[in-house]
Amino acid sequence: MQNFIADLHIHSKFSRATSKNLTSHNLAAWAAVKGISLLATGDFTHPQWMEHIQRELEQEETGLLRLKHNPHLEQEVPWFTGQLSAENLRFILCTxxxxxxKKGGxxxxxxxxxxxxxLDAAQRFTSRLGAVGNLHSDGRPILGLDARNLLEMVLETDPQAFVVPAHIWTPWFSLFGSKSGFDRLEDCFEDLSSEIFALETGLSSDPEMNWLWSAxxxxxxxxxxxxxxxxxxxxEANVFSGEMSFSGVRSALQRKKCATNFLGTIEFYPEEGKYFxxxxxKCxxxxxxxxxxxxxxxxxxxxxxxxxxVLSRIFELSDRQVPIQPENQPHFSSLVPLIEIVSEIVGTGPKAKKTLTMYEQLLRDFGPELDILRITPVEELQKSSKILAESIRRMRQGQVFRHSGYDGEYGRISMFTPQELQEFKHGRMFSFGKNSTTDFGDEVGLRWRRPVTERDKTER
Ligand SMILES: [Zn+2]
Ligand SMILES: [Zn+2]
Structure with a gap:
């Protein structure tokens, strides 16, 4: 059975603070660079983006959409000299x-x-939502609509339609956010809570952190x-196997037996997220x-x-001292974006020419980015660059240095000590592979052991 990678939450050029290049062709080009086969349309309630979707995409029987014309994706990423195809790419309607x-004071x-x-359901939903507020000014509309009532409206639109709470731990804008979220999912969705079957964990948390909370x-x-x-x-993304269809993805997320399987997620190291x-x-x-x-x-x-x-908030709500992987919850892999890996090795910023040149070469030699990060054997990568191969080996094994993000500031993950990078620059090879003597201290291993708090003592 064929695996496929799905990225189910993205935005278009009609959302605030997004790139003005974000068209369906640009998305398709980058999906090919990354190795993604199923992509959210994003922003479908936005009238102009919906117009764009209808002009550029066509509906398939599977409930998914594909590009109508076979576009020249190469002009979307002019720095890339290889070939790109959107042949296998499908879109899923998502906004x-x-x-x-205000709720509960x-x-x-x-x-x-x-x-x-x-498409038909998406349009019916949009016209209903249009009565609630302005859908024109932002691809991600801001509405005074209770999340429970939003869910009700979705369910009434089509029995197959569903809602997934987004980046559930982000302090400012999420279900469990410390600033304006809830302490329990049921307080938010009330009588409809059982209609929620999936949660998006967001960049600053990974499944293991969420396994601290039995709820x-x-x-x-x-x-x-x-x-x-x-x-x-x-x-970050999701790995599925089997049939690529709307109902397949939905059933797989509900963990029903069907032609599609959910195999787990591709993650940031959560320390790299902005709110870890x-x-x-400011200080x-x-x-x-x-x-x-x-x-x-x-x-x-x-x-x-x-x-x-996010870490602190999870500790606050959770009820376990150490994470326990629930039965039938798949595992996940923690990755670092390839451009950042290259940037650390070459010693120039992620946008610098030197960095981009090596990134491009790697894509041409070894194929989509997510394959390079997850699958390509280290021995293969060694033929191109020893230090890159070592970097990816360390990343895959969790042997990384974590510089944590906080209060809107991204964190950073690195694979080498400054001394190692110096030695490399001067042509000396430090210890590699299994013989590596680099000390990662307590950076490796069980990270999410929750400290015992006063609450634990009183509850006992
Ligand atoms: Zn959001
Ligand atoms: Zn301060």
Whole structure:
């Protein structure tokens, strides 16, 4: 059975703060560069984007869409000299809705993904939603619509349509966010809670962190890029096998027996996400959860309230000290974007010419980025670059250095010590592969051991 990679949350050029190049052809070109076969359309409630979708894509029996014409994808990524094809690429109708409303005496700000099984349903949904608020100004509309009522509207539109709460731990805009979310899924979706079967974990958390909380055991945890530009596609994604169809994907996420299987997710190292630790960006302050408790949640520099990160929030809501992988929850792999790996090796920024040249060469030699990161044997990569091969070996084994993100500041993952990179630059080879003596300290191994808190003691 053929595996395929799906990125189910992206945006178009009609969403705020996105790249102006984000057309279906540009998305298709980057999907080919990355090795993605199923891509969200994003933003389908936006009138102009829907016009674009109808002009460029055609509906298939499977509930998915494909490009109508066979476009020259090469002109979308002019730096790439190889060949790209959209032959096997399909789109799934998906949009993100931002709900801002009052419930239980608090302002809630929650993002949800809405999936529609065909164009007709998408249009009916859009016309109903148009009565609630303005869909023109943003591809990700901001509405005063209670998330429960949004879900009801989706279910009434088509029995196959479904909702997935987006990046559930992001402090400002999510189901469990520390700033404006809920402590329980049921408080948000009430009587319709059982209609939710999947959750998007977001960049700053991975499935293992979510396994700390037994309340999430029966949900399928998915991951997507939430890309605002082509090059970010697939930075997180989902792996399926079998039939590529709307109902297949839906049933696989519900973990029903069907022609499609959900095999797990492709993840960021969560430390690389923007809201991993607690912190205050203006003061360059980042704190581990326990240290935040010590300073009572206030910035030690300026006294303002710290932005509570994802790790801390998960510790707060979870009920296990160590993660337990629920039965029939698949595993996942933690990756670093190839351009960042190359950037560390070459010693120039991710946008620099030198970096791009090596990135391009690797894509031509070994095929789509996600294959290089996940599958290509290290021995093959060695033929092209020894240090790149070593970097990818370390990444795959979790032997990485983690510089954690906080309060909107991305973290960084590196595979080498500055000294190793110096030695390499001067032509000396440091220890490689299994013989590597690099000390990663406690960076490797079980990361998410939740510290015992006062609450645990009183509950016992
Ligand atoms: Zn969002
Ligand atoms: Zn501060």
């Amino acid at each position: 993100e809705i931002s709900s801002i409303y 608090k302002v809630r700000k929650i993002h949800n993904l809405v999936f529609m099984p065909h 999430l055991d029966h949900f399928t945890l998915i991951s997507n890029s939430d890309a605002h530009s082509g090059e970010k596609l697939g930075r 630790l607690d912190g205050h960006r 360059n302050v980042a704190l581990e959860p326990l240290d935040t408790i010590k300073v009572q949640g206030l910035c030690p520099e300026c006294g303002k309230q710290l932005t509570r990160g």
